[in-house]
Amino acid sequence: xxxxxxxxxxxxxxxxxxxxxxxxxxxxxxxxxxxxxxxxxxxxxxxxxxxxxxxxxxxxxxxxxxxxxxxxxxxxxxxxxxxxxxxxxxxxxxxxxxxxxxxxxxxxxxxxxxxxxxxxxxxxxxxxxxxxxxxxxxxxxxxxxxxxxxxxxxxxxxxxxxxxxxxxxxxxxxxxxxxxxxxxxxxxxxxxxxxxxxxxxxxxxxxxxxxxxxxxxxxxxxxxxxxxxxxxxxxxxxxxxxxxxxxxxxxxxxxxxxxxxxxxxxxxxxxxxxxxxxxxxxxxxxxxxxxxxxxxxxxxxxxxxxxxxxxxxxxxxxxxxxxxxxxxxxxxxxxxxxxxxxxxxxxxxxxxxxxxxxxxxxxxxxxxxxxxxxxxxxxxxxxxxxxxxxxxxxxxxxxxxxxxxxxxxxxxxxxxxxxxxx
Amino acid sequence: xxxxxxxxxxxxxxxxxxxxxxxxxxxxxxxxxxxxxxxxxxxxxxxxxxxxxxxxxxxxxxxxxxxxxxxxxxxxxxxxxxxxxxxxxxxxxxxxxxxxxxxxxxxxxxxxxxxxxxxxxxxxxxxxxxxxxxxxxxxxxxxxxxxxxxxxxxxxxxxxxxxxxxxxxxxxxxxxxxxxxxxxxxxxxxxxxxxxxxxxxxxxxxxxxxxxxxxxxxxxxxxxxxxxxxxxxxxxxxxxxxxxxxxxxxxxxxxxxxxxxxxxxxxxxxxxxxxxxxxxxxxxxxxxxxxxxxxxxxxxxxxxxxxxxxxxxxxxxxxxxxxxxxxxxxxxxxxxxxxxxxxxxxxxxxxxxxxxxxxxxxxxxxxxxxxxxxxxxxxxxxxxxxxxxxxxxxxxxxxxxxxxxxxxxxxxxxxxxxxxxx
Numbered sequence: 080x081x082x083x084x085x086x087x088x089x090x091x092x093x094x095x096x097x098x099x100x101x102x103x104x105x106x107x108x109x110x111x112x113x114x115x116x117x118x119x120x121x122x123x124x125x126x127x128x129x130x131x132x133x134x135x136x137x138x139x140x141x142x143x144x145x146x147x148x149x150x151x152x153x154x155x156x157x158x159x160x161x162x163x164x165x166x167x168x169x170x171x172x173x174x175x176x177x178x179x180x181x182x183x184x185x186x187x188x189x190x191x192x193x194x195x196x197x198x199x200x201x202x203x204x205x206x207x208x209x210x211x212x213x214x215x216x217x218x219x220x221x222x223x224x225x226x227x228x229x230x231x232x233x234x235x236x237x238x239x240x241x242x243x244x245x246x247x248x249x250x251x252x253x254x255x256x257x258x259x260x261x262x263x264x265x266x267x268x269x270x271x272x273x274x275x276x277x278x279x280x281x282x283x284x285x286x287x288x289x290x291x292x293x294x295x296x297x298x299x300x301x302x303x304x305x306x307x308x309x310x311x312x313x314x315x316x317x318x319x320x321x322x323x324x325x326x327x328x329x330x331x332x333x334x335x336x337x338x339x340x341x342x343x344x345x346x347x348x349x350x351x352x353x354x355x356x357x358x359x360x361x362x363x364x365x366x367x368x369x370x371x372x373x374x375x376x377x378x379x380x381x382x383x384x385x386x387x388x389x390x391x392x393x394x395x396x397x398x399x400x401x402x403x404x405x406x407x408x409x410x411x412x413x414x415x416x417x418x419x420x421x422x423x424x425x426x427x428x429x430x431x432x433x434x435x436x437x438x439x440x441x442x443x444x445x446x447x448x449x450x451x452x453x454x455x456x457x458x459x460x461x462x463x464x465x466x467x468x469x470x471x472x473x474x475x476x477x478x479x480x481x482x483x484x485x486x487x488x489x490x491x492x493x494x495x496x497x498x499x500x501x
Numbered sequence: 502x503x504x505x506x507x508x509x510x511x512x513x514x515x516x517x518x519x520x521x522x523x524x525x526x527x528x529x530x531x532x533x534x535x536x537x538x539x540x541x542x543x544x545x546x547x548x549x550x551x552x553x554x555x556x557x558x559x560x561x562x563x564x565x566x567x568x569x570x571x572x573x574x575x576x577x578x579x580x581x582x583x584x585x586x587x588x589x590x591x592x593x594x595x596x597x598x599x600x601x602x603x604x605x606x607x608x609x610x611x612x613x614x615x616x617x618x619x620x621x622x623x624x625x626x627x628x629x630x631x632x633x634x635x636x637x638x639x640x641x642x643x644x645x646x647x648x649x650x651x652x653x654x655x656x657x658x659x660x661x662x663x664x665x666x667x668x669x670x671x672x673x674x675x676x677x678x679x680x681x682x683x684x685x686x687x688x689x690x691x692x693x694x695x696x697x698x699x700x701x702x703x704x705x706x707x708x709x710x711x712x713x714x715x716x717x718x719x720x721x722x723x724x725x726x727x728x729x730x731x732x733x734x735x736x737x738x739x740x741x742x743x744x745x746x747x748x749x750x751x752x753x754x755x756x757x758x759x760x761x762x763x764x765x766x767x768x769x770x771x772x773x774x775x776x777x778x779x780x781x782x783x784x785x786x787x788x789x790x791x792x793x794x795x796x797x798x799x800x801x802x803x804x805x806x807x808x809x810x811x812x813x814x815x816x817x818x819x820x821x822x823x824x825x826x827x828x829x830x831x832x833x834x835x836x837x838x839x840x841x842x843x844x845x846x847x848x849x850x851x852x853x854x855x856x857x858x859x860x861x862x863x864x865x866x867x868x869x870x871x872x873x874x875x876x877x878x879x880x881x882x883x884x885x886x887x888x889x890x891x892x893x894x895x896x897x898x899x900x901x902x903x904x905x906x907x908x909x910x911x912x913x914x915x916x917x918x919x920x921x922x923x
Binding site for chain 1: 732735736765766768769774775786
């Protein structure tokens with residue numbers, strides 16, 4: 080496509096950051112491809128953006144020519160290739176056009192070509208959830224001058240949930256069968272201040288592309304797995320209820336058990352697919368073993384059944400949810416059994432943004448082998464590439480919305496409307 | 502226990518070899534622990550004993566003292582520790598006692614202590630099935646003098662199938678619900694001559710002990726997996742029917758698809774167990790990928806959907822079933838992508854009992870990369886420890902039954918009634 084060397088004076092842009100959402104009740108498969116209706120409800124926890132986020136800049140410029148374009152981590156593709164994003168842009172454009180029709184003084188932004196640059200967090204396989212929010216937020220530039228704040232337009236795959244996902248520490252997505260929805264239950268859990276004791280460790284086992292794309296993989300599951308139907312129909316509705324109760328009551332035992340069982344079952348239906356889909360590898364499985372063994376090892380004064388929960392999306396990377404008091408022992412265990420790669424700086428393995436050694440309760444023993452009665456032996460260095468520590472966070476943040484200057488300082492887009500060179 | 506230095510003149514023994522049975526419809530879990538009733542029917546193929554077999558010697562000696570004892574691969578344990586074997590011995594002893602009551606001239610063998618030595622094939626995780634036959638056969642020594650040939654007593658876990666398992670290339674085990682049984686279907690498939698084109702390759706990925714024992718693992722699955730119930734109730738009955746039809750008709754496509762889907766689903770319900778049970782490792786998964794890719798690569802003149810099927814029992818070792826014409830190409834692929842260990846003689850990696858290079862049809866290309874369009878790269882040497890080639894075989898063979906000489910030449914037991922030193 081042809082681009083302008085400088086943004087037009089009329090050009091508008093917005094830049095937002097969006098968190099990583101990690102599903103604790105997993106969605107896998109669509110019951111309607113065109114309407115993007117999922118086979119079952121799902122529920123995610125939103126991780127803080129301090130360390131982990133994706134960043135998106137969208138710009139509309141009357142001088143842009145060609146087609147709407149998306150750059151995903153620097154690689155351009157036509158916007159139409161991303162069905163989800165194209166749907167959002169179309170919906171917002173129609174809304175803007177209606178606004179322009181009612182006020183002839185407004186610039187005709189609805190006619191302008193749009194460029195979007197999106198940089199995702201490498202190592203997270205389930206960035207899509209974050210995008211759904213980022214897409215709506217980043218297109219706040221459609222509001223144009225005068226700025227009227229953020230406009231949210233839910234993409235078609237999302238329900239029109241009455242709770243504001245952008246202020247939730249967790250959010251659920253309804254699969255469209257009203258009897259299963261119970262947003263009311265979640266309403267009191269919407270603020271991230273609700274469960275401040277809950278934290279997360281992301282263990283990056285593999286940061287490359289995965290073998291089977293989610294989009295094609297999940298449809299093969301729907302078509303070939305006999306067990307998947309049972310999951311969609313009978314298992315998930317009960318788990319959605321259990322999980323909402325667990326979050327409401329801040330019941331970590333219920334939360335942990337449901338999270339782990341749901342992760343296992345998601346990978347079970349992938350394996351029951353033909354040909355089978357594998358996302359967990361030997362390192363993923365060793366992490367599950369370590370978590371299982373740590374949970375089974377008593378800690379004086381702690382009466383809970385679980386101390387940490389694992390969950391895996393469509394990839395081998397683990398996300399561990401855990402109460403604050405177990406962050407230090409679990410980090411000690413992970414760092415012992417999965418030592419840092421020898422060829423990268425220590426801070427690339429674990430940046431320690433919250434200074435765990437200083438600010439967190441010490442483990443019950445300084446002897447790592449005593450923390451978990453496990454038969455595991457330490458892996459070779461680098462089996463886990465990176466450890467990220469996150470708190471439970473809030474939704475997308477608008478970093479900038481206003482005239483396109485092309486400075487590329489807060490945004491991702493250079494003066495010419497393509498990704499900024501940094 | 503005290504032992505005699507020499508067998509009593511009255512002592513009797515029997516030695517049998519038993520094949521490895523590899524289930525193509527998997528059984529996992531009991532619905533009644535005391536009666537050892539499985540949750541679902543299962544169906545196995547029996548591999549030839551040329552390379553793979555277990556060997557068992559049983560001896561009853563009036564001079565033995567202490568308790569009935571089993572040596573499993575040289576390690577002694579009380580017979581009572583093996584519930585299954587103890588059940589068989591008890592049943593045979595009762596039968597022998599009845600015989601003795603009716604004929605006062607018979608030696609009172611039913612009062613004698615029994616020693617059993619059992620050497621299993623290392624690297625097969627599902628030796629149990631073979632044992633059920635070996636147990637009954639090896640206890641043919643209970644018939645005592647005069648020798649009346651073999652007496653079969655089905656252990657309680659087996660149905661009283663009218664087909665003689667010892668002459669079957671495949672056999673099914675009924676889970677006890679009559680409506681599912683269809684032995685009639687199998688009756689014409691009982692001779693190993695039925696499907697002579699079908700062969701097997703056993704890929705030994707790991708020959709050590711597995712982490713989770715089948716016995717405890719399967720009960721955890723029954724208790725915790727929501728998906729397992731669906732498998733037991735709805736999936737297996739249909740697959741038993743499909744598999745019997747496939748064997749009757751020698752329909753390799755149906756056989757292969759059902760075998761692979763059933764293997765996948767067995768491991769899926771293991772993963773849906775809490776805590777999850779893993780038997781497949783990264784090497785197992787790479788073998789599945791290679792099989793999938795080879796099946797998807799066209800071969801001129803072959804119109805079948807599948808060329809080879811994988812199945813995995815409770816361990817990482819693969820068993821591949823395949824028509825004779827694909828033995829050479831599949832061996833070439835396996836040896837290329839999983840090269841031999843560098844520290845053992847080539848014959849320990851693959852002994853080639855049937856001289857594949859001489860006696861089997863050549864692959865369609867001498868270029869291994871052309872045989873399967875795969876993205877796999879060759880593994881480090883030794884990822885697969887051994888490759889075994891087997892034909893479909895028959896049941897247990899009685900090697901010896903008669904007075905105990907203690908020579909240990911055909912049997913496993915020395916003069917003193919303990920495993921022979923070799």
